[in-house]
Amino acid sequence: MWDFVVDRRELIAFQAVQHVSLVVQCVLLATVIAIGLAVLAYRSPKVTGLANGISAIGLTIPSFALLGILLAPFGFGITPAVIAVTFYAVLPVLRNAVVGLAGVDQSLVESARGIGMSRAATLLRIELPLAWPVILAGIRVSTQMVMGIAAIAAYVLGPGLGGLIFSGLSRLGGANALNATLVGTIAIVLLALVLDVVLLLVGRLTTSKGIRV
Amino acid sequence: MSETTVSQQSGPIGEGVTARQVSGVSIRLAGVTKRYPGQPAPAVDAVDLEIPAGETVMFVGPSGCGKTTLLKMLNRLIEPSGGKIFLGDEDVTGQDPDQLRRRIGYVIQAGGLFPHMTVAANIGLVPRMLKWDKERVTARIEELLELVGLDPAVYRDRYPRELSGGQQQRVGVARALAADPPVLLMDEPFGAVDPITRQRLQDELLRIQEELGKTIVFVTHDFDEAVKLGDKIVVFDVGARVVQYDTPEAILADPADEYVADFVGAGAALKQLSLTRVHDVQLRPVTTASVGDATAEVVARARAAGDDYVVVLDRRGRPISWPSLPELERVPAVPGTVDEKLPVVGHGSTLNDALDTMLAASQGGAVVIGRRDSLAGVVVIETIMEAIQRTRQGASE
């Protein structure tokens, strides 16, 4: 296996970068979408329930099925991969953002309003920072989950390490089939761990010392 | 409503210790009403009230009578359904609420500090929103921390969770005062702290108010607190109906009706103990010592003055302990240890507080502090006993 890695280090590195960049960009996009939706939702218990329901139900949809459905309108390529990965990444962040925002102590919100902060300032400077650790936990869950989903996305010609696994599958029994699959799988697990550590560090750096656990 | 223009602060200059600077403005309510949707009776029903500039007015009344609702209408956290509110001569009913609130300090239970911001960031929030420059904000933070009795060097960069409940509340007051608003609204601010801390916070507020002369509206359910802190007290009934609005002395001496009498409670004679302040009675002078002084010299001084204990002051002149002479003689130099149980009262405290403090510390006296936490003397239990004797005699006569 080592020879395989050394031989193809450029291809593997390229695919690893593609995989991570797909995941990171989709998670970033998903975070923005999810926080936007959560801001719209969290003030009303009804809409909050709806958001939680959508999140829970959305997560039951098998990723291969969703990719299949997306192929019909979009065809092969990066578009269905990005849509599917972003879709799944939104759900945990959405749920956590709603719960995190709804969990902010109302007396603090009142304090903020009471000293003359506008609605927007209260949201940006008080509510979102206080909900941030919970939101970030959602982002971590999302990232771990979509690392695997991105592998399946390779089947619809999305970029990334899934390509190695599928090339192993298509040449099964042939030379290096096992190596390709093994390298692809292990690389995904390792990169998922690395991303998790990175997010942990991001959390340390972006969470106020006053609310760190 | 009584004549309000005869209050001490509007009297001629040089009237004595009670004259204080006024930086507050008056508040006038005219027919202020709040109806919550889906409730038959209004929570606040056409209230007329005039709060003079620079006075502390206490709102008391049973739970649910509309005190909080009325208070929050003053800074429009709750929009009135009817009526008008004036700050000074200005009708603020139609003003932008955010702008209005920056001119009105607001303190809630436990301070409402933002846990993700340092003490300095919490206090500096409003000045920064008002676009003060950086140096001015920093200087203001220092000044306010000093004012509420917290050492800026120690507390500036702490987070709220690194403070005790009482300290959080002090920072809450400092934050409310940050932009020097003429009006301060406080909703049961000391409701969540232990009795000893509460009493210290009350003393602190009296001292601050003596310095600043804001217009303070203070909601409480504790009548003793109202008597201690208020220049005037408003007793409310359901629907925020004003039952009596007068000075604490007048309400205690002459409750408007049975309802108020009930609320004031039994033992009104003893309540007079709440009306007498520590600075109204004779304080004992004491021998003081600084940390590090040679004990031999200190003990000799104390003996000469006839004292059997010494009050130790820290570098800023604040009392930190009061060892007895035999205790002191055991060490060569005066120790700097802070006695957490040292009974301390402010000179604006009531005799009631002083008695409580002594009982809690199992001591026959308490150290009295005046402005900026400096030592004013010692009040002893005998003085309080005399005061009780006097009021009892007064009551039986």
Added chain:
Amino acid sequence: MTVDTGRSQAPSTAAEDERDTAPPRKGGGWRALAVQPTLVVLGVVAFLVWRSTTTLSETEARQLGWTVLANSVREHLYLTFAAAVIVLAIAVPLGIALTRARLRRFTPAVIGVANVGQAAPAIGLFVLLATWLGFGFRTTVIALVLYAALPVLRNTMVGIQGVDNRLVEAGRGMGMSAFAVLMRVELPLAVPVMLAGVRTALVLLVGTATLATFISGGGLGVLINTGITLSLNSLLIGGAVLVALLALAVDWLGRVVEHVARPKGL
């Protein structure tokens, strides 16, 4: 308990999984449970209407013929439940064993491995096992078991660990044997978290079983895969919609079981 906090920091929240393992929210009760089956029934009706009204090409008709279709669904369910039964038989006792005093020191390590395993792509696992054991049903079931065992194992351990230790001591103090405490105190209290793990596993299984098609394991994935390779949208969408409906139905079933089996008073 609807928040994911960082898994590696707080073991008590490790019960949270990407597939929402939170026990059903209280209050909503049965009414909340009614939404999902309504959706599923509507979906199935829509699918049946579509299937009976569209004209299909010969290839499409072969795959979407009623018998073939029923067969695919049956295969998919068979894969799912065969794997589920094996998972329960292995992961629950293993999880219990790992929380006993003698093995307890391995618990953090196992939970750690379970968390890492979560990031492993299912497709990689399928292909690796196929290279080793060959294609077919048996390999598929093994792959599914390996993949779905993790949430059940983890939630079993987390659920039992989450039981207040004072209750266990109280039980022992009353003279109950270790086994009696396990059966009468620890397991009943851990049931909500364990059931959440089982539901997670079931939903994972329905989804992952679609990948069986890549190693000749059958199931509804075949429809999707054929649809993709032959560019037949009707197959593609038909298969995908059916799998999604199946997942929703299984998830609902899990929620109902959780609702019914939750110990009263919790």
